[in-house]
Amino acid sequence: MSVSRFWRKIPQRYNLVGTQCTTCGRHFFPPRSLCPDCRRSGNIVDHKYTGEGTVVTYTVIRSASDQFEHTTPYALAVVELDEGPRLTTQIACPIEDVAIGMRVKSVFRRVAADGESGTIHYGTKFVPVE
Amino acid sequence: MRDVAVIGVGCTEFGEHWGTSFRDLFVKAGALALEDAGVTGERIDALYVGNMSAGRFVEQEHIGALIADYAGLATNNTPSTRVEAACASGGLAFRQAVIAVASGMEDIVVAAGVEKMTDVGTGASVDMLASAADREWEGFAGATFPGLYAMIANDYMHRYPLTREQLAQVAVKNHENGAKNPIAQFRNRITVDTVLNSSLVADPLRLFDCSPITDGAAAVVVVPLERAREFTDSPVRVLASAQASDTIALHDRRDISTLDASVAAGKRAFAQARLTHKDIDMLEVHDCFTIAEICAIEDLGFCKKGEAGRLTADGATALDGEIPVNTSGGLKACGHPVGATGIKQIYEIVSQLRGEAAGRQVDAEIGMAHNVGGTGATVVVHILGA
Numbered sequence: 001m002s003v004s005r006f007w008r009k010i011p012q013r014y015n016l017v018g019t020q021c022t023t024c025g026r027h028f029f030p031p032r033s034l035c036p037d038c039r040r041s042g043n044i045v046d047h048k049y050t051g052e053g054t055v056v057t058y059t060v061i062r063s064a065s066d067q068f069e070h071t072t073p074y075a076l077a078v079v080e081l082d083e084g085p086r087l088t089t090q091i092a093c094p095i096e097d098v099a100i101g102m103r104v105k106s107v108f109r110r111v112a113a114d115g116e117s118g119t120i121h122y123g124t125k126f127v128p129v130e
Numbered sequence: 131m132r133d134v135a136v137i138g139v140g141c142t143e144f145g146e147h148w149g150t151s152f153r154d155l156f157v158k159a160g161a162l163a164l165e166d167a168g169v170t171g172e173r174i175d176a177l178y179v180g181n182m183s184a185g186r187f188v189e190q191e192h193i194g195a196l197i198a199d200y201a202g203l204a205t206n207n208t209p210s211t212r213v214e215a216a217c218a219s220g221g222l223a224f225r226q227a228v229i230a231v232a233s234g235m236e237d238i239v240v241a242a243g244v245e246k247m248t249d250v251g252t253g254a255s256v257d258m259l260a261s262a263a264d265r266e267w268e269g270f271a272g273a274t275f276p277g278l279y280a281m282i283a284n285d286y287m288h289r290y291p292l293t294r295e296q297l298a299q300v301a302v303k304n305h306e307n308g309a310k311n312p313i314a315q316f317r318n319r320i321t322v323d324t325v326l327n328s329s330l331v332a333d334p335l336r337l338f339d340c341s342p343i344t345d346g347a348a349a350v351v352v353v354p355l356e357r358a359r360e361f362t363d364s365p366v367r368v369l370a371s372a373q374a375s376d377t378i379a380l381h382d383r384r385d386i387s388t389l390d391a392s393v394a395a396g397k398r399a400f401a402q403a404r405l406t407h408k409d410i411d412m413l414e415v416h417d418c419f420t421i422a423e424i425c426a427i428e429d430l431g432f433c434k435k436g437e438a439g440r441l442t443a444d445g446a447t448a449l450d451g452e453i454p455v456n457t458s459g460g461l462k463a464c465g466h467p468v469g470a471t472g473i474k475q476i477y478e479i480v481s482q483l484r485g486e487a488a489g490r491q492v493d494a495e496i497g498m499a500h501n502v503g504g505t506g507a508t509v510v511v512h513i514l515g516a
Contacts, residue, residue: 030267057281058281059280059332060333062331062333063276065253076271088264090272123270
């Protein structure tokens with residue numbers, strides 16, 4: 001991923017800043033700049049999520065692309081945020097602890113890196129709520 | 131709108147073709163299809179070529195022109211268009227060819243699909259295939275393609291009574307069919323234990339739940355039905371051509387375990403053809419992973435949600451079952467050169483309807499093809515009739 005491509009989504013990747021349509025109230029994460037319900041009559045504003053949610057489904061990745069291979073095995077999940085939207089994220093905890101329905105919260109973590117001397121991609125992962 | 135018929139089909143062997151290039155794979159499949167159709171190259175009005183990612187697999191874009199050139203059609207200036215919808219590129223190329231002929235714009239049209247995947251390593255291949263999903267918000271987090279389907283499988287198994295053994299039976303059945311298909315990448319029979327003892331790729335999916343990395347090409351020739359008898363005594367009619375889209379990311383789906391685009395494309399196809407499920411004699415579905423075949427059978431409406439595992443275990447989808455599924459061996463055993471798969475499905479159905487499927491022949495007059503892009507963001511469904 002190029003530096004500009006990563007950089008332009010830093011607020012979204014670091015701090016879970018998504019969007020909301022003020023016309024219908026619907027929340028979006030990943031962010032959308034067009035509300036699929038209101039379309040051109042929608043009004044999109046930024047919305048920072050609380051970062052609490054629930055695991056909808058998950059897997060443990062054992063074989064990954066070159067960029068992630070050194071971190072296998074890792075738990076990958078679809079998490080439903082309490083505000084409604086769902087996202088794909090890693091769950092940073094022992095892989096055998098992950099379960100459907102588990103409560104989780106967001107944390108700031110290193111996600112990947114472009115080779116040994118390339119950009120380090122930080123972002124959001126989730127951990128179990130104690 | 132004009133009725134459309136398939137008059138010729140061709141397919142290379144699917145496998146690891148270390149000695150054959152991207153363009154030579156296509157030329158081979160195209161030549162086989164034209165020979166089967168009894169059509170010479172200069173009579174072709176247009177080409178539609180399904181290809182997912184030549185740009186990354188062989189660092190070549192502008193595939194349409196390349197194909198036309200090496201098919202010997204550059205001097206005829208034959209129009210050639212690349213069609214891309216990830217793993218549904220082939221099905222979509224066929225649909226574009228059908229639309230071109232149905233509209234009256236073009237008469238003799240070749241639809242083809244080609245993918246050359248083994249010129250890069252497995253890690254790079256995994257990365258490219260992940261671009262069929264949402265690169266920015268799935269791939270960034272470390273999602274792989276098997277990982278996304280594994281999350282479908284876990285959601286499904288949490289909600290419905292599907293056993294790990296029933297899921298394995300999908301691969302066992304498809305290898306059984308592949309063993310009888312001379313173009314299949316894998317012609318070996320396996321058991322449930324083979325699947326359950328293979329290494330984990332993304333829990334609960336194991337190596338033998340996954341379709342392989344494959345080189346291959348396939349091509350078919352379509353013409354207006356009213357002209358089909360000029361070329362062949364056994365034209366195969368295109369009874370329906372349907373397509374549907376859904377969210378690019380799995381996490382945005384209404385239901386993780388239901389491909390709504392499969393449901394929509396299936397319904398549209400049945401409505402177009404004015405047929406019901408009882409009329410379909412065989413299915414070629416997109417089993418990129420074992421769980422995908424389970425979902426496809428259900429989402430196309432051949433049984434209720436949660437029942438396809440039992441149907442598979444009972445043998446209902448085997449060659450001698452009520453509704454044979456993936457007589458070719460499917461993506462699992464026949465192989466999955468992503469851009470070619472959708473055309474290979476048409477090749478298989480035409481072979482079956484013409485009674486040319488030899489050791490894997492089923493009794494069929496009407497067949498359905500189901501081709502999926504990504505985790506279900508594009509679905510293409512065709513119904514063909516003898």
